[in-house]
Amino acid sequence: MPSTSFPSASDAATVRVSRSRAILADEVRGIPWIDRLDEEERTRVVDDLRVVEVDPGELVCRVGRPVTYWFGVLDGLLKMSNDTALGMPITFTGLPPGGWFGEGTVLKREAYRYNIQALRKSLVTGISVATFHWLLDRSIGFNRYVMMQLNERLGQFIAAREIDRLTSANERVARSLGALFHPVLYPGVGGLLRITQLELGYLVGLSRQRVNEALQALQVAQLIRIEYGGLRVLDLDGLRRYTEAVAAAR
DNA sequence: TCATTAAATTGTT
């Protein structure tokens, strides 16, 4: 298992729907918008929801493929990325538990505009395009959630552009973590983000060593606490405001 | 439930 490279999207397998199963009652609780629905809506949704286990490197959806589902992460960690014209992959964001994606393309019934790849063994669920639109046509609560989602996601993309311009590795890690700990977008994360330093490296585009170094700096700055297989946030605002100048002033 | 072993993750060079 080489630690330097991650399977590229081009030669990775795509998850098949035939591998999916029905959702368990316990797993339904991990869906942030389920409480916004009434009895009838919830029944139809639970009936429609499919769950599939995704192995590291596997693709949940691929650029250009027709939209089939609106996806959500129940457990694990996914990466949203795209290939530039030059063939270099650019990571937009990580998707921790509680995150839902693809609403933009589902809304317009277009093809997916990015690749979603599992960084680790993950549990992914989703509802069909038909059910998505059915909900959109009758549930105000669902509409509010989707609107919030679109709005917050826009903010994330803007933040991602800023992160790309940052030269300091410490700052990049800090800002990326700030995005990953988004309490509204990823309510499943809570105070503890389950992510290894290797996975964070794939996400931010840094070596594991450099990520380790950055995390230690952030821990010294009292912004996070490093735990085995994960990170705990102590100061979310501080993470987002973090700059090298502040650290140097210590 | 506990002890042992294997695997995963972190810290360091």
Added chain:
DNA sequence: AACAATTTAATGA
């Protein structure tokens, strides 16, 4: 990239 140290997960009595 390699290595040692640490933590967790798996196994079986």
